Amino acid sequence: MAGALFFLYMVRPIFTPLLGAALLAYFLKPAVLALEKRGWSRGTAILLLYFLGLAILALTLLYVLPRLLRELNKFLDQLPAFTGQVQGWLQYFYDRYQRPGMPAGLRRLVDESLAMLQGRIEVGIRQAAGLLAGVFSGLTSILLAPVLAYYLLKDSEVLGRNALRLLPAAWREDLLGLWTEIDRILTGFVRGHLLISLLVGLLTGLGLFLAGSPYAVAMGIIMGLADLIPYFGPLIGAIPVVALSWMESPRLALYAVGVIVAVQQIETAILAPRILGQSVELSPLAVILAVLAGGELFGVAGLLVAVPVAAIGRVVLGFLWSKLVSH
Known part of the structure; x- marks a missing residue:
């Protein structure tokens, strides 16, 4: 057992492309099965979906990437002014609470809170930079994931049969039923959640573009990625979106809040029930506790x-539990 754990620890870098391949396979599986029912071979169906995906990616990069780069350049140009504005607000607040008459204990509490806030902001910036660097350094894993996903999709039945042969005959039927249920939940969750996050990003970007935001593309991407985190994702994504909008004007920040709230209402009332449904069959409390623990x-x-x-x-x-009760 210790040897197996040590082996898994040593080969841990391969888990990243394997995880990406599994997610991609779960996302494409329904479309592959649908094309297979129409007479396409499985390998051809997978390659067709890859070709369509590459075409969509190329068009997206062709039209979205230049605008995204312009938005990032503008943000970098305005960052010194925004930083100076924030420092001015902090200095104003500092001057106010340093006035005579404020209790020393309250001043100390404010000082500690400001130092803690500054430290967390610095940590957040370092983590964001590290995440961006990790994306580029993990380019090999990103490129390897579609290759692994191809073989996972193409040979899924063969892999499943071989895995069953490794199990004791008395366990096979029960474990096959268990895996079928797990596979159903994972397929519904991965496909539905990725699709909802994509739609949230598109709707947010469109709404902010119509509101006149110069950072509409970047904000849409931020909200789409943040929406991958259940419950807390919209709040996490809203903070940088509103901050970017405030750099332009308070009016635009107010519009950004309105767009985010409207999109979240659409997601809650329309997108999630229709696309995701009850795929994971967990209560809201269980989901929140799981996210906090994770x-x-x-x-x-x-x-x-x-x-x-x-x-x-x-x-x-x-x-x-069912096995325990039955015995």
């Missing part, structure tokens, strides 16, 4: 995988 234990990665892991845990515990 973020505390594993950071950003924990926030992203907490809900499907909790859903799998529910299925496994239900399976074990």
